[in-house]
Amino acid sequence: MLPRDYAAENCSIARTLEVVGDRWTLLIVREALAGVTRFDVFLERLGVARNVLADRLARLVEEGILDRCAYQQRPVRCDYVVTEKGHDLWPVLASLMAWGDRYTAPNGAPRVLTHAGCGGRAHQVVMCASCGWELASGELITRPGPGGRRRRPARIGSST
């Protein structure tokens, strides 16, 4: 995983990429959210090098995205279990998946996200918490928040 290379950035996107922006990390989280807990199963399903996987899992535990729970003592063997913080990454995976379905899947989506209750197709949308409207990106503005330094509002997709 990356060192904190964006120190000059005060941006939640950059901060998140510091944690999960490594090439393998989000795929490890994808497997963990699908229920994988064992080192050897991650290894087999991802085809990642053993030392890389060990390093990324250790960093995910350090970041509180996975918990390590010993299921055997001699030698110690652990399950890696997704925490709430890790679980909250699923919208990131869902948005990557939606873009990939549109632009990298000429034969159609490999998998589709559906509502367990009624079987309908699930999709991410942006809603306004105030007026309840479903928003297109042209209707969005980013403004400085409570932790912000810059004062300038910016329309998404605007030109300088």
Next chain:
Amino acid sequence: MLPRDYAAENCSIARTLEVVGDRWTLLIVREALAGVTRFDVFLERLGVARNVLADRLARLVEEGILDRCAYQQRPVRCDYVVTEKGHDLWPVLASLMAWGDRYTAPNGAPRVLTHAGCGGRAHQVVMCASCGWELASGELITRPGPGGRRRRPARIGSST
């Protein structure tokens, strides 16, 4: 940017990470969506090495995420303009931002996403296209899609 290292994967998440999973790429797209078009402005705002930036911009053009438009002929100077394919990455950035606001911003969100019309706070949700319900992740299942190989449905966050 990464070589196609996930060749064995038939997954829209992995395919998307092949395109934008590089450490700098999504921050370049973030700046482009905020209206940056000039090489030197990307350079200054990101603090990235010149050769790295040149390489990532070239790959983004090759992938059709940015368009190169010459604004000067001798020497050739270009604007980098976001295409529709690039614009469609903004939900990925929004979901990274939301997670970062929650877990990496102890002083509060650096920036907030708001509805330009009414000023309300915007947030991503998952809706069911069939019943119109707003879905929690526990209500979601991924199923094989038209481009899928695996047949097994999987509940998000389930254990193996």
